[in-house]
Amino acid sequence: MNERTPHKRLRPRKTPSQPRSEETVASIIEAAAQILEADGFNGFNTNAVAARAGVSIGSLYQYFPGKDALTVALIRRETTRFHEDIAVALTKRSGKAGLEHLIGAAVRQQLQRPRLARLLDIAEGRPALRDELAKPELEQIATEVIKRAIPRHAHPEVAAGDLFAIVRGIVDAAGERGETDIENLEYRVRAAVFGYLSKTGTP
Amino acid sequence: MNERTPHKRLRPRKTPSQPRSEETVASIIEAAAQILEADGFNGFNTNAVAARAGVSIGSLYQYFPGKDALTVALIRRETTRFHEDIAVALTKRSGKAGLEHLIGAAVRQQLQRPRLARLLDIAEGRPALRDELAKPELEQIATEVIKRAIPRHAHPEVAAGDLFAIVRGIVDAAGERGETDIENLEYRVRAAVFGYLSKTGTP
Amino acid sequence: MNERTPHKRLRPRKTPSQPRSEETVASIIEAAAQILEADGFNGFNTNAVAARAGVSIGSLYQYFPGKDALTVALIRRETTRFHEDIAVALTKRSGKAGLEHLIGAAVRQQLQRPRLARLLDIAEGRPALRDELAKPELEQIATEVIKRAIPRHAHPEVAAGDLFAIVRGIVDAAGERGETDIENLEYRVRAAVFGYLSKTGTP
Amino acid sequence: MNERTPHKRLRPRKTPSQPRSEETVASIIEAAAQILEADGFNGFNTNAVAARAGVSIGSLYQYFPGKDALTVALIRRETTRFHEDIAVALTKRSGKAGLEHLIGAAVRQQLQRPRLARLLDIAEGRPALRDELAKPELEQIATEVIKRAIPRHAHPEVAAGDLFAIVRGIVDAAGERGETDIENLEYRVRAAVFGYLSKTGTP
DNA sequence: GATGAATGAGGATTCATTCAT
DNA sequence: TATGAATGAATCCTCATTCAT
Numbered sequence: 001m002n003e004r005t006p007h008k009r010l011r012p013r014k015t016p017s018q019p020r021s022e023e024t025v026a027s028i029i030e031a032a033a034q035i036l037e038a039d040g041f042n043g044f045n046t047n048a049v050a051a052r053a054g055v056s057i058g059s060l061y062q063y064f065p066g067k068d069a070l071t072v073a074l075i076r077r078e079t080t081r082f083h084e085d086i087a088v089a090l091t092k093r094s095g096k097a098g099l100e101h102l103i104g105a106a107v108r109q110q111l112q113r114p115r116l117a118r119l120l121d122i123a124e125g126r127p128a129l130r131d132e133l134a135k136p137e138l139e140q141i142a143t144e145v146i147k148r149a150i151p152r153h154a155h156p157e158v159a160a161g162d163l164f165a166i167v168r169g170i171v172d173a174a175g176e177r178g179e180t181d182i183e184n185l186e187y188r189v190r191a192a193v194f195g196y197l198s199k200t201g202t203p
Numbered sequence: 204m205n206e207r208t209p210h211k212r213l214r215p216r217k218t219p220s221q222p223r224s225e226e227t228v229a230s231i232i233e234a235a236a237q238i239l240e241a242d243g244f245n246g247f248n249t250n251a252v253a254a255r256a257g258v259s260i261g262s263l264y265q266y267f268p269g270k271d272a273l274t275v276a277l278i279r280r281e282t283t284r285f286h287e288d289i290a291v292a293l294t295k296r297s298g299k300a301g302l303e304h305l306i307g308a309a310v311r312q313q314l315q316r317p318r319l320a321r322l323l324d325i326a327e328g329r330p331a332l333r334d335e336l337a338k339p340e341l342e343q344i345a346t347e348v349i350k351r352a353i354p355r356h357a358h359p360e361v362a363a364g365d366l367f368a369i370v371r372g373i374v375d376a377a378g379e380r381g382e383t384d385i386e387n388l389e390y391r392v393r394a395a396v397f398g399y400l401s402k403t404g405t406p
Numbered sequence: 407m408n409e410r411t412p413h414k415r416l417r418p419r420k421t422p423s424q425p426r427s428e429e430t431v432a433s434i435i436e437a438a439a440q441i442l443e444a445d446g447f448n449g450f451n452t453n454a455v456a457a458r459a460g461v462s463i464g465s466l467y468q469y470f471p472g473k474d475a476l477t478v479a480l481i482r483r484e485t486t487r488f489h490e491d492i493a494v495a496l497t498k499r500s501g502k503a504g505l506e507h508l509i510g511a512a513v514r515q516q517l518q519r520p521r522l523a524r525l526l527d528i529a530e531g532r533p534a535l536r537d538e539l540a541k542p543e544l545e546q547i548a549t550e551v552i553k554r555a556i557p558r559h560a561h562p563e564v565a566a567g568d569l570f571a572i573v574r575g576i577v578d579a580a581g582e583r584g585e586t587d588i589e590n591l592e593y594r595v596r597a598a599v600f601g602y603l604s605k606t607g608t609p
Numbered sequence: 610m611n612e613r614t615p616h617k618r619l620r621p622r623k624t625p626s627q628p629r630s631e632e633t634v635a636s637i638i639e640a641a642a643q644i645l646e647a648d649g650f651n652g653f654n655t656n657a658v659a660a661r662a663g664v665s666i667g668s669l670y671q672y673f674p675g676k677d678a679l680t681v682a683l684i685r686r687e688t689t690r691f692h693e694d695i696a697v698a699l700t701k702r703s704g705k706a707g708l709e710h711l712i713g714a715a716v717r718q719q720l721q722r723p724r725l726a727r728l729l730d731i732a733e734g735r736p737a738l739r740d741e742l743a744k745p746e747l748e749q750i751a752t753e754v755i756k757r758a759i760p761r762h763a764h765p766e767v768a769a770g771d772l773f774a775i776v777r778g779i780v781d782a783a784g785e786r787g788e789t790d791i792e793n794l795e796y797r798v799r800a801a802v803f804g805y806l807s808k809t810g811t812p
Numbered sequence: 813g814a815t816g817a818a819t820g821a822g823g824a825t826t827c828a829t830t831c832a833t
Numbered sequence: 834t835a836t837g838a839a840t841g842a843a844t845c846c847t848c849a850t851t852c853a854t
Binding site: 654657666676 | 847848849850851852
């Protein structure tokens with residue numbers, strides 16, 4: 001299917017209500033994650049996912065209308081964790097603490113399953129998926145956090161975008177190099193982000 | 204073929220000696236670039252590339268032993284431009300000027316053909332290609348530039364890697380958002396990089 | 407792919423469990439046999455085989471991981487018949503009767519579908535397939551039969567190999583010439599084999 | 610091109626008169642032989658042959674109208690040697706000596722470059738080539754030799770064919786097994802042939 | 813004559829998806 | 834609902850052959 005080929009439902013075919021179905025769906029998504037981690041996009045095909053999940057290919061298509069929908073579901077699963085983690089930033093008293101939490105959450109997210117995160121970042125870029133994946137809320141929270149930490153920042157939305165971009169850039173590169181020292185890594189990310197904000201913050 | 208499969212030759216199959224073939228090779232590589240830009244990885248297949256280049260599929264395989272070799276050649280072409288641009292940084296008098304040129308070059312590289320650059324960054328990540336693409340020289344130059352600008356920096360090589368990562372992260376994200384204001388973009392990138400270096404530089 | 411390339415799996419991809427798929431597999435193998443007989447190696451391509459079998463190309467690859475695996479399966483099918491026939495030789499009372507049965511079986515095997523047998527002999531020679539096709543049991547049975555018939559034979563294993571070689575040589579040549587008189591053919595084969603054994607048997 | 614596809618000239622495009630051309634032709638044929646030996650039919654393609662011969666693909670087609678013509682030429686080259694060797698059998702005084710020479714020549718032929726001989730035997734079987742390759746003379750000589758050795762043999766032509774078949778069968782099998790003891794091999798071949806003739810000779 | 817760039821039909825293989833059971 | 838056999842469009846790649854230089 002061409003990259004531009006329009007739509008087709010990407011939302012799950014049916015919302016599983018039965019507990020058994022929920023398990024099935026979850027196992028399929030986790031299988032997708034594992035295959036992506038182990039074999040990259042190359043090995044990521046629906047038959048392989050179904051096989052690893054221990055269900056038939058027919059069942060996979062029972063719950064997901066197509067391959068893209070499965071990818072979207074996986075991205076959503078990962079994003080949700082991130083989302084919950086990041087929301088905590090809004091509960092922090094000081095603006096700085098909120099910002100630090102934000103950065104920490106972003107690093108954690110990217111570092112939890114580094115290869116998976118990187119591959120999903122790439123997948124997210126596909127136009128066909130982007131529409132389905134508008135993650136405005138994430139950026140909204142980040143914007144809010146920045147506003148609190150640096151009230152007079154001229155372009156908090158831009159800064160929010162750049163913040164994620166910086167984290168992603170540094171952590172992904174570190175992941176590719178196989179770095180494991182999280183402390184050190186987070187230190188460098190903070191340096192970049194705080195540096196960026198301090199120079200960008202005041203007009 | 205699995206991603207780990209020990210690869211087929213990635214170097215060009217034959218070095219074109221006649222001027223006619225040089226043109227052919229160049230047209231194939233440019234066609235690859237255009238298709239990647241227009242259709243993404245989805246549309247990037249050898250038949251399409253050959254067709255757009257106006258040559259037969261056989262000709263493509265006369266010069267490239269496989270699809271990956273073509274990708275590698277394209278990456279090399281882009282990297283070479285970048286390399287030449289970046290090398291100028293070493294000729295600057297002041298360390299700061301060198302650093303600024305480095306950043307500028309990186310931004311230009313990433314912004315020249317944004318979608319292409321982003322997709323090639325992704326492609327570069329494929330294990331099969333990584334071996335072939337060791338770009339140590341690029342990082343060496345950056346390391347050297349950083350050493351000159353911040354002589355007492357504790358880890359110039361790490362900083363060099365992070366520098367590219369930051370630029371890539373911010374510019375790619377900007378590219379995805381369709382930003383066009385280079386001035387502003389470069390300003391933000393500098394903020395992040397200089398901020399990072401100032402906080403990381405002194406122990 | 408070079409002849410020495412360390413091969414892709416040659417064993418069947420999945421063992422068909424449902425009766426429907428058993429039929430499919432059988433029809434594919436028989437189609438391969440027919441095409442080989444009718445058109446030789448030249449016409450022996452997977453698309454043609456699938457078409458003649460009345461299944462899609464996809465189905466063929468569902469059961470055979472590659473063209474070679476299909477060839478191997480066909481050889482196995484033919485060898486199995488032969489094997490069963492030849493095993494009867496061990497049940498004969500007299501050594502001579504066993505030997506005669508052995509020869510008869512070999513001639514029948516080679517003459518049943520002469521062109522097919524000849525082409526499979528050739529295919530068997532391909533290094534890529536040879537590994538997969540070790541038919542030691544066949545030669546073991548033949549060796550045993552010879553030992554019984556000529557207890558004092560100095561090199562029964564060598565004789566067993568030569569026996570098959572002689573049969574193959576004469577019958578294939580006869581097949582190429584289009585001979586049909588089995589009686590006469592078998593008479594000549596016996597002459598060669600018994601002559602060989604009588605001159606080789608006693609030191 | 611299909612196996613049945615008719616004709617097209619298989620004889621050399623032009624008889625090379627210039628000595629330089631003769632060299633070129635010879636080098637191409639030898640290159641073909643070497644590639645066949647080294648890589649089997651798989652590696653046997655015209656571009657590879659031309660490359661190994663050190664001539665351009667265009668030159669190859671200057672001297673051979675097609676791939677089959679090249680194969681035929683190679684077979685002819687090998688057959689010619691054999692032919693000359695075998696013809697000596699007719700000069701022997703005794704019938705037995707002639708027969709022994711015949712067998713020896715056949716074994717030598719098959720054992721000189723065993724893999725090449727085997728592959729050419731196979732190639733010879735292709736209908737497209739068979740027409741071009743009628744080797745009646747070879748069989749005629751053999752028939753004559755047999756007539757002299759066993760004047761009252763009922764079917765000397767059949768025996769001649771079987772003789773070659775037996776030799777080919779045993780020697781090829783030995784070649785496949787990597788045997789190198791020529792003495793022993795020839796001994797076994799004689800056993801088979803003489804045994805065959807003694808049992809077949811008198812009605 | 814020689815060269816080698818170019819051609820493109822042919823053939824192997826994959827994988828998302830459907831549908832009969 | 835689950836299963837998994839079947840499908841076939843889409844791709845990659847090879848190699849015999851031609852022809853402009």
